[in-house]
Amino acid sequence: MVEATIFEISSPGRIGVKYPESDVPSFELPAELERRHLPLPEVAELDVVRHFTRLSKLNYSIDSGFYPLGSCTMKYNPRINEVTARLSGFAKTHPLQPVDTVQGNLALMYELQEWLAEISGFSAITLQPAAGAQGEYTGVLIIRAYHKDRGDTKRTKMIIPDSAHGTNPASSSMSGFDVVHCATNEHGNIDLDSLRAVCDDTTAGLMLTNPNTLGLFEQGISEVIEIVHQAGGLVYGDGANLNALLGITRPGDLGIDIMHFNLHKTFSTPHGGGGPGSGPVGVASHLVDFLPCPVVGILEPASGDFPPFYGFVEPAKSIGRMKAFYGHFGMVIRAYTYISMYGKHGLREIAEGAVLNANYLMALVNKHYKVAYPRICMHEFVVEGHWPNAPEVIALDVSKRLMDYNFHPPTNYFPLIVPEALMIEPTETENKETLELFADALIKISDEAVNNPQLLKDAPHNTPIGRLDEVKAAKDLVLCCWIPEKEN
Amino acid sequence: MFIPHSDSDKSEMLEKIGLKSIKDLFKDVPEKYRYPDLNLPEAISEMEALQNLKDLADVNFSTDDMLCFMGAGAYNHYIPAAVDSIITRGEFLTAYTPYQPEVSQGTLQAIFEYQSLIAALTGMEVSNASHYDGATAAAEACVLAYHNFRGKRNKFVLSKGLHPQYRETIQTYFQGYENLKIVGFDNPSQMPNDDDLLNLVDLDTAIVYVQYPDFFGRIRDFTKFVEQVHEKGALVAVSVNPMALGMLKPPGEFGVDIVTGEGQPLGIPLSFGGPYLGLFATKKEFVRKLAGRLVGETVDKEGRKGYVLTLTAREQHIRREKATSNICTNQGLIALAATVYLSLLGKHGLEQVARLNFDKAHYAATQFNQLNDFEVVSNSPFFNEFVLKCPLPVEEINALLLDYDILGGYDLSKDYPELENCMLVAVTEAVSKDDIDYFVSSLQEVCHG
Numbered sequence: 001m002v003e004a005t006i007f008e009i010s011s012p013g014r015i016g017v018k019y020p021e022s023d024v025p026s027f028e029l030p031a032e033l034e035r036r037h038l039p040l041p042e043v044a045e046l047d048v049v050r051h052f053t054r055l056s057k058l059n060y061s062i063d064s065g066f067y068p069l070g071s072c073t074m075k076y077n078p079r080i081n082e083v084t085a086r087l088s089g090f091a092k093t094h095p096l097q098p099v100d101t102v103q104g105n106l107a108l109m110y111e112l113q114e115w116l117a118e119i120s121g122f123s124a125i126t127l128q129p130a131a132g133a134q135g136e137y138t139g140v141l142i143i144r145a146y147h148k149d150r151g152d153t154k155r156t157k158m159i160i161p162d163s164a165h166g167t168n169p170a171s172s173s174m175s176g177f178d179v180v181h182c183a184t185n186e187h188g189n190i191d192l193d194s195l196r197a198v199c200d201d202t203t204a205g206l207m208l209t210n211p212n213t214l215g216l217f218e219q220g221i222s223e224v225i226e227i228v229h230q231a232g233g234l235v236y237g238d239g240a241n242l243n244a245l246l247g248i249t250r251p252g253d254l255g256i257d258i259m260h261f262n263l264h265k266t267f268s269t270p271h272g273g274g275g276p277g278s279g280p281v282g283v284a285s286h287l288v289d290f291l292p293c294p295v296v297g298i299l300e301p302a303s304g305d306f307p308p309f310y311g312f313v314e315p316a317k318s319i320g321r322m323k324a325f326y327g328h329f330g331m332v333i334r335a336y337t338y339i340s341m342y343g344k345h346g347l348r349e350i351a352e353g354a355v356l357n358a359n360y361l362m363a364l365v366n367k368h369y370k371v372a373y374p375r376i377c378m379h380e381f382v383v384e385g386h387w388p389n390a391p392e393v394i395a396l397d398v399s400k401r402l403m404d405y406n407f408h409p410p411t412n413y414f415p416l417i418v419p420e421a422l423m424i425e426p427t428e429t430e431n432k433e434t435l436e437l438f439a440d441a442l443i444k445i446s447d448e449a450v451n452n453p454q455l456l457k458d459a460p461h462n463t464p465i466g467r468l469d470e471v472k473a474a475k476d477l478v479l480c481c482w483i484p485e486k487e488n
Numbered sequence: 489m490f491i492p493h494s495d496s497d498k499s500e501m502l503e504k505i506g507l508k509s510i511k512d513l514f515k516d517v518p519e520k521y522r523y524p525d526l527n528l529p530e531a532i533s534e535m536e537a538l539q540n541l542k543d544l545a546d547v548n549f550s551t552d553d554m555l556c557f558m559g560a561g562a563y564n565h566y567i568p569a570a571v572d573s574i575i576t577r578g579e580f581l582t583a584y585t586p587y588q589p590e591v592s593q594g595t596l597q598a599i600f601e602y603q604s605l606i607a608a609l610t611g612m613e614v615s616n617a618s619h620y621d622g623a624t625a626a627a628e629a630c631v632l633a634y635h636n637f638r639g640k641r642n643k644f645v646l647s648k649g650l651h652p653q654y655r656e657t658i659q660t661y662f663q664g665y666e667n668l669k670i671v672g673f674d675n676p677s678q679m680p681n682d683d684d685l686l687n688l689v690d691l692d693t694a695i696v697y698v699q700y701p702d703f704f705g706r707i708r709d710f711t712k713f714v715e716q717v718h719e720k721g722a723l724v725a726v727s728v729n730p731m732a733l734g735m736l737k738p739p740g741e742f743g744v745d746i747v748t749g750e751g752q753p754l755g756i757p758l759s760f761g762g763p764y765l766g767l768f769a770t771k772k773e774f775v776r777k778l779a780g781r782l783v784g785e786t787v788d789k790e791g792r793k794g795y796v797l798t799l800t801a802r803e804q805h806i807r808r809e810k811a812t813s814n815i816c817t818n819q820g821l822i823a824l825a826a827t828v829y830l831s832l833l834g835k836h837g838l839e840q841v842a843r844l845n846f847d848k849a850h851y852a853a854t855q856f857n858q859l860n861d862f863e864v865v866s867n868s869p870f871f872n873e874f875v876l877k878c879p880l881p882v883e884e885i886n887a888l889l890l891d892y893d894i895l896g897g898y899d900l901s902k903d904y905p906e907l908e909n910c911m912l913v914a915v916t917e918a919v920s921k922d923d924i925d926y927f928v929s930s931l932q933e934v935c936h937g
Contacts, residue, residue: 004592006601006831016832017568019840023921024851026843030869032709033737035861039608040835049570052598052824055896056579059594060848063578069587076490077582080534085759086572089545094558095761096898097549098886104547105760118527130620131817133804137661144664166805170814174631176664180807217516248514251648253521264817268490272575272821273595274585274617274781276763292660320660323762324561324623324653325748335543341489343531348523353491357514360501376513403591411587414805431492432501463590466788473786473798477775479614481785 002465003054005481010041016048058464059273060408066434068361070380070411070423071165071213071245073265075354078341081268081334090333093234095325099311105329106310107310108297112336113280116261119347120242120337121252126291126329132240134322135279136171136207139236141289141319142258142283143205144175146234149290149317155204155233163214163415165238168207177204184417187409188216188373190224199231208256211245213415213423214373215358215380220284225255234258234287242266243427244355244379247348258283263328267335278331293318294326339473339477353428354379357435361426364439368446380425382418390449395420397456398445404462405441496764512882551758553893555923559873559914560703560898561622561651562761563753565841566918571755571828575821585781585817589796595820596795599783602827609733609830609838611740612769617781618823619766619815622727622750623657626650626697628768628779628813629725629746633695634665635812636723636777641694645672647682649702650727652903658697665718671694678906679704679866679875686716687728693722695746700726700739704866704912705849706898707732710742718743730754730767730826732871734833734842746770755829756822765822779813841917844887845872848924849915855928861935866909873914875900875907879935882911888934894927 031124035108043051060067067074085091093102113125140158147155155224157180158172169179185191195206208229210218218224228235237251237259245251251259263278271277283291294312301309312326322456342350355378362371362381367384385395399409400420411423426435448455460466493501494898498510507513507893513551524873532540556564575581579594585724586592586599599617606615615849619625630644644662646655655673662668672685689696696717714724726739728749739747751765752758784798799871803809804811833841849872856862866875878885882899889896897913915924 003597005597005604006827007604010834015836016570019566019837019839019844019917022844022847024847024924026847027850029735029846033707033869035735035737035839038734038835038839040605040833040838041831042834043831045568045570045832045931048828049574051831052574052828053577055597056574056577057594058592059579059583060588060591061579062582067584069584072584074584076580077716078490078534080538080782082576082581083593084538084541086757087542087545088552089542089548091757091759092550092552092564093548093760094551094556094564094758094895095562096558097895098890101549101890101895104544107547107789108541114905115528121524133814134620134624135815137814141660141663160809166808166816167816169809170804170811172805173809174661174812174814174917211592217514219516222518245517247526248523249517249521250524253524254518270581270821271584271817273580273592273824274820275585275817276620276819276822277817278763287637310850319663321623321653321656322660322760323657323743324621324651324764326761327761329760330757330763333541337537340529340537340540341534344526344528346531347526347528348807352510352513353493354497356493356501356505356510356512359505359507359513363505376507376516400590407924408591409867428491432497434554460590464593465590465792466790467792468589468788468794468796470785470796470798471861473784473796474801475796476784476786477772478785479600479775479782479798480607481600 006041006043006051007481009047009051011041012042014042014044014131016043016045048347065248065406065408066430066438067408068410068424068426069408071240072481073425073427074431075268075427077268077270078338081337084337085330085333103310104205106296108336109332110310113296115339116280119246120259121250122283123285124288124291125280125282126295127280127332128292128322129260129279129281130323130328131277132260132262132279133167135170135176135281136167138292139258139260140171140175140288143234143236145290145317145319146287147204154202158204159198159206162417163212164207164209165213165240168238188214189219192220192223193202193228195224199227203231203233205236206235207236207238209241211241211378214382215377216373217378221254240265241379246351249352252284258287261332263335268338269331269334276328278328281389289315289317290319291315292320292322298417316449334461343408350428357426357428357430361424361435361439365442368443380423382421382423384418384420385422386420387449390453393449393453393456395422397459398422400467401445401459402441403460407438407441492933497937507639519533540702554895555893555919555927557894557897557913557915557927558895560912561750562758563914563916564758564918565753565916567755567757568657568832570832571825574828575825580821580824586797587662589794593794596783598824598827600785600795602823603783605827605830606767606769609730610769612747613772614775615769616778617783618819619768620819621762621764621766621779622748623654625748625766626654626727627658627661629748630695631779631812632746632774632777633723637694641692642667643671643693644684645688645693645696646670647685647698647702648673648675648680649682649704650697650699653705654727667848682713689717689720689722691720693720695723695725697725700728701732701871701873704875705870706866706868707736707871708868712741731842731845734838735846754826756825763819763822765819765826780815780818790908844917849874852913852915872916873912876911876913878909881909885934892930894930
């Protein structure tokens, strides 16, 4: 079905909200600043509610079904988070209020900083970065500032394994580093010789994803970190895959110097169709002074019946501000709610459930799909979506056919080092029966690939719309349903 | 709660995997760092968590408890109920970035409509699918300009009227660029005319950044200004308050190259500073240099209209280290809130609410101008914010105003020492004439009491 756009259902004279009549005199705007034409839609409230409700029904979501999108940690988003983030005492506070009027916000932020530091083994946390990619950029700028502060100006190279997230190389080059790649060995680990070969006194650092994008724990983690440290570089940890490690091990203990968290992956804040995220960054003790400003600190310790007095502090050698204000506070509330409900022992059950689910699902399908690196995986695993006896079928076809079985496809074509990759992350919130139904669908599709490949090539068949012409979209470039009207 | 496995599930699953215990799954983790004892509180139930969070929220003073005259980049506006009702639908809330268009048409079409609404509002040709906030959108505009000239133009000229936190964010983003000069914002006069910036614009200038309304609330026509900057070949970007565009000439008509802004006024709660919404619109000629996601219209095999993410070749996951931006997750759900808000208000509602802001702010300014010890010093047209010179330091006044249940305006001396005793007063549709009168009399009382 095709839903008309909000502009197409517009009809002159309609309005969706009524405001009170003005109770003050009207003032005059200089004529040269007056707007002559405001081409927005004119619709009633019911039109708006129906339009967006209909649109919502064209979406697949965690609430409607299994969403095993690798590297995205599509776990259930608890509804209580939506309630706590909307409490008026939080949602109706202005970021520039005097600090003594927002002690509840600051206490919550301070406590989450402490909790994230404890969970990850770091000395201090900033909650400011807006998303994972901005957390990475923050980390890379901190690495830069650290070397510069030591007068170590030769360090211009950032090492990035070929199994890294796409944002890693982009974050490095944005801050002026040259990106140097290092290879993965036959077990899915960083190739230590390849790493040694690129490490020298020009190495600023290594950007490491652990578990890596193959879903594997880096078996040589201690050696990897030692090689980089010996060369004088720092190790950045991409925390996108932290779900596998909660309560199992702490990246800071392993020797990682700096890491971002994705609150919208590990700590259950909803993805919202592409954000908002939240990407706090944790650092080891030697990097605390470089954190972005401001961070929440205790200005006066608790005494007697009085709680501590919280405020903002600026780290001594701060890299500066990453965005306006203090981060995505609404996401911070949700993550705080979530962690408080799991507590000191429960977090480990998250990682155990996620890793158990991934290994179970891998065991159910590994006779039908080639597992890229067959060993115990962590929270996700990568298989190849092609078969020697089905030459025309590619991973994309498998993904599209999965939609016909009412599942969201896995991540396609990532990581780049596996041909026709399907990256599958079930998360801990899925039950055994769901995994089995998904495995059945995958197995049926592997059979269809050989016996009825056209069924896959033409898929999906049961979705609101078929495969879309992406070439046309890029060529014709229709990016809005309203063409600006020039006026004089 | 959120993990469904029973003990028998676990043992059946382990058996299929071929392991004896859950611990066998983690043998790759170095043993001495396995199973840390976390110093965290014990788990609590949903009921206890809610109470705990309520207790924290109750410690705060919110705009439910106080009349709000604070703005400076975040504004207290009324949010129609339908906005939250739509964005809490699980189909929008719990979907990922729409990588698989066949099962994401809801999100994709909503983004397409968002792009259309922002283009219409700003008078520009294209908008992206959103950026993090007004500050980071401004930084990305500078990234676009820098790369537009392939790094050969090494000067950014920023207005003193650009939000100080946006300027700081730009400085953070570009700290690795040793040859780059960022100038203009430190003009010593109190509230300089942006035309002063023209003296700084030369053939090394990549971008000139102004704000509309500016940080001091002022509005002006930039048409000639833009022409003069273009004579030097530099780009002009303007950061906007989108609500103001409900009644003001859109920046597209000034001929600017890039429009960014903070979308928070469009139905987004104050929420102590975030998540907000970065607006980013530009001319079609820059579309391939634009950071962030873009949705385009196309058709499926049967010719049915549909939407996809397009021009993805610009993005980090394809170009990797050659990408000029690393943005991935943006503000999807917040952009949806703005889309619903703009749809509800539409042509007439947005103009009406902008008018209410304008008239109420002007009424407040008029009342202050009648008093002896107060002076409205932003001596030019303004939208819903103005600079008020007070007889006492603003920080002192604001502390006293709390006893009157009033959240006073922003203390400008925090960012501009030369603006001593100057308060940036924001007035929105959320206050009535009586509220404004009470604010004026309370302010007078605390300064003379």
